Amino acid sequence: MTSRWHQRVRTGTEAEARQMTDEPVVVGLGGSGRPGSTTERALAAALDGARRAGATTRLFDGAFLAELPLFLPWQQARTAAAVELVSALRTADGVIVATPSYHGGVSALVKSAMDYLEDLRGDDRPYLDGRAVGCVVTAAGAQAGGVTLSALRTIVHALRGWPTPLSVSLNTTRSAAGPINLTESGTATQLSILGEQVTRFATAFGRRPQAELRTAR
Numbered sequence: 001m002t003s004r005w006h007q008r009v010r011t012g013t014e015a016e017a018r019q020m021t022d023e024p025v026v027v028g029l030g031g032s033g034r035p036g037s038t039t040e041r042a043l044a045a046a047l048d049g050a051r052r053a054g055a056t057t058r059l060f061d062g063a064f065l066a067e068l069p070l071f072l073p074w075q076q077a078r079t080a081a082a083v084e085l086v087s088a089l090r091t092a093d094g095v096i097v098a099t100p101s102y103h104g105g106v107s108a109l110v111k112s113a114m115d116y117l118e119d120l121r122g123d124d125r126p127y128l129d130g131r132a133v134g135c136v137v138t139a140a141g142a143q144a145g146g147v148t149l150s151a152l153r154t155i156v157h158a159l160r161g162w163p164t165p166l167s168v169s170l171n172t173t174r175s176a177a178g179p180i181n182l183t184e185s186g187t188a189t190q191l192s193i194l195g196e197q198v199t200r201f202a203t204a205f206g207r208r209p210q211a212e213l214r215t216a217r
């Protein structure tokens with residue numbers, strides 16, 4: 001089960017991290033949990049872009065999400081992992097979601113994790129309100145990539161988030177040139193720009209009030 005703080009804040013609780021930084025925090029969630037998951041690698045690359053633009057990032061990968069019980073709205077009990085995810089999303093300034101396309105839609109693993117945003121329903125910033133959200137999809141074909149990306153952006157809208165202008169859909173089908181290469185310049189650039197857009201939005205519009213940052217110190 002993996003959730004990782006990156007770069008500037010490597011250890012410590014979320015509260016400690018917030019005391020240590022004025023940088024926007026971008027939370028990434030997604031992947032398939034499959035060893036070598038393309039979706040997870042794409043998510044990590046997008047978070048790299050967010051960090052390059054000045055964010056502190058945290059990654060909830062597929063293995064972490066697989067530890068979460070299926071979200072059931074009438075069940076009040078929360079596991080430690082669920083509390084950790086919800087608390088990170090509550091204080092995030094921006095979010096990146098990455099899903100494989102399963103049967104033409106967002107995977108159950110990723111969608112169930114997103115359903116936990118229901119726990120933010122009564123917050124001052126409900127759901128994804130005020131946060132930029134980068135959307136990344138991988139699929140073994142262009143059609144599923146397109147419809148799943150469209151569905152993911154619609155889910156973000158439903159949750160009051162702001163999908164970034166650039167989303168990324170990756171076709172993971174092997175081509176004559178071999179398996180998809182996430183470091184290939186076009187793909188790497190797109191993922192990096194997506195991460196930068198999330199950070200830039202968070203810096204311009206989505207930051208927590210400065211007073212909150214001051215009292216946290």
Ligand SMILES: Cc1cc2nc3c(=O)[nH]c(=O)nc-3n(C[C@H](O)[C@H](O)[C@H](O)COP(=O)(O)O)c2cc1C
Binds near residue numbers: 033037100105
């Ligand atoms: C259960 C399942 C359903 C899938 N459904 C589709 C689909 O409808 N269309 C498609 O293009 N690819 C589909 N795929 C392929 C995955 O979207 C694709 O391989 C993806 O990149 C896998 O992500 P990963 O490397 O992170 O595991 C499916 C894969 C699985 C395991």
